Amino acid sequence: MPPRKTGLAPHLELERFLPYRLSVLTNRVSNAIARDYHARFGLSVAEWRAMAVLGRFGPASAAEICAHTEMDKVTVSRAAKSLLSRELVRSRTDANDRRRTIYALTRSGRGVHDRIAPIALAHEARLLDALNTREGEQLSRLLDKLLHRTDAGSG
Numbered sequence: 001m002p003p004r005k006t007g008l009a010p011h012l013e014l015e016r017f018l019p020y021r022l023s024v025l026t027n028r029v030s031n032a033i034a035r036d037y038h039a040r041f042g043l044s045v046a047e048w049r050a051m052a053v054l055g056r057f058g059p060a061s062a063a064e065i066c067a068h069t070e071m072d073k074v075t076v077s078r079a080a081k082s083l084l085s086r087e088l089v090r091s092r093t094d095a096n097d098r099r100r101t102i103y104a105l106t107r108s109g110r111g112v113h114d115r116i117a118p119i120a121l122a123h124e125a126r127l128l129d130a131l132n133t134r135e136g137e138q139l140s141r142l143l144d145k146l147l148h149r150t151d152a153g154s155g
Contacts, residue, residue: 033123037116046071046079047088048116051105054089055113059104061094088112 014020034045043051053060053068060068062076069076080103083089088109094100105113128136 029123029127033120036119036123040119041112041116043112043116044079044082046075047083050076050079050083050103051088051109051113051116052120054103054105055110055117059102061100061102063100065103083109 030045034048037043037048049069049071050065053065057064057068062073062080065071065076065080066073071079080089080091080101083103084091087106089103090106091101091103094102131139
C-alpha cells in the first residue's frame, strides 16, 4: 500500500513501514530465543551469534564474525572477550597477519553450541508453523530477494 500524502511529504505510517516491521519481528523472535539460552547458559544475543558463526563456519576473525552477523566491531569484541573469559572460545594470532586474532569454539563451547542450536531451531519451527509449505518457501524466496536488493545497494 503506498504511503498516504499529507501536504508535500508522504505520511509515514510506522506500523506499515517495512523496515520497522522487519525490525520488530526480528527483535521479537531474537528476544524469545535469547530468553531461553540466556536462562540456561547465561549468554547474550551477541555472544550466541558469535558462537553460532564459529559453530557453522569454524575458526574466524572478529571481522569475519561481523560480516556473518551484521554486528559492529565493538559488539563482537565484547562478545569475544566474554566468551574467552568463560572459556567457550579460544583465540590465536593469525600466522599470516599478526594483527588478526582468530577465534574458535573450545570443547566446552562446542557443547554449549550443540545444546543451543536445537533450541533455536525449535523456535524457528514454531514460528514457521504459522505458514504452510508453499508460504514458507515463498517467504524464503522473498527474504532472499530483499537481502539481494540490500546487497546491491538499492535497499
